[in-house]
Amino acid sequence: MTDGVTIGQAAAFAGVTVKAVRHYHKHGLIDEPRRDSSGYRRYGSADLLRLVQIRTLAAAGVPLAEIGAVLDADPDRFAAAVVDVERRLNDRIDELIARRDMLRRLATGDRALLPDSVLAKLDKVAADLGFTPDDVAMAREGLILVRALVPEGFDDYVAKVERALDEPRYLSLVKRLWRAAEWEPDDPRVDELATAMADHFIAHPDLLPVPDGLRARTDATIRYGLLAQHGDEQKPAWVRLRALFEARLRSAGIDIGVFTHRAGLGRTRG
Incomplete structure (x- = not known):
């Protein structure tokens, strides 16, 4: 009677494939067994035990490169x-x-891209301001962009927006801002609103929602542009309003250099 079993039998008994056994040999996890007179490998009980141990550790998630050291x-x-x-x-x-x-x-949809806490805040702001579904979608998209382009400043941005919205005067401006989306770009109310918003932030520069870390980025201008231009094709009046708003801030010595926000919790322009 021949001692030991063939590689195929050993693999079957240990619950692995022949290919896996050969792979274990290649990586030095199990020694090559003795061969019989016909040149076939013969696996004994110790070999089978080793194969079962290797299989168990591998199934548990231990990388093959570490299994040998663990077993030994x-x-x-x-x-x-x-x-x-x-x-x-x-x-x-x-x-x-x-x-x-x-x-x-x-x-x-894209609600999965934002934390539940932020979504809850956005829903509250949307209800308070009477946002339409399209308004909510645009605000949510703006938040997603902020989180993607300035992840380290996202929480700071949301906190600053919340503080700004605690100001009744600013809340009134935000309501006018969203109504302005339907105005023509040359509507004189655009200039009036830009001045009012700029005056508010000139008086309260600490409320200007600029995420921490954006100014420190070498590509801050590019990131600002991506955020600031989101939705321009849909709201042309906001394009002119943003330009007037930023110009007034700069003339007052406030170099935003990065982006302000438009939507309370969402729109990324001022």
């Missing part, structure tokens, strides 16, 4: 290695759960 470690190091593997698995589980939740939220 003393008991204390082995236990520590297993704890580390468990930690990484938990991190991976958390990541997968987050991805699953994101997929579920995609049914609501």
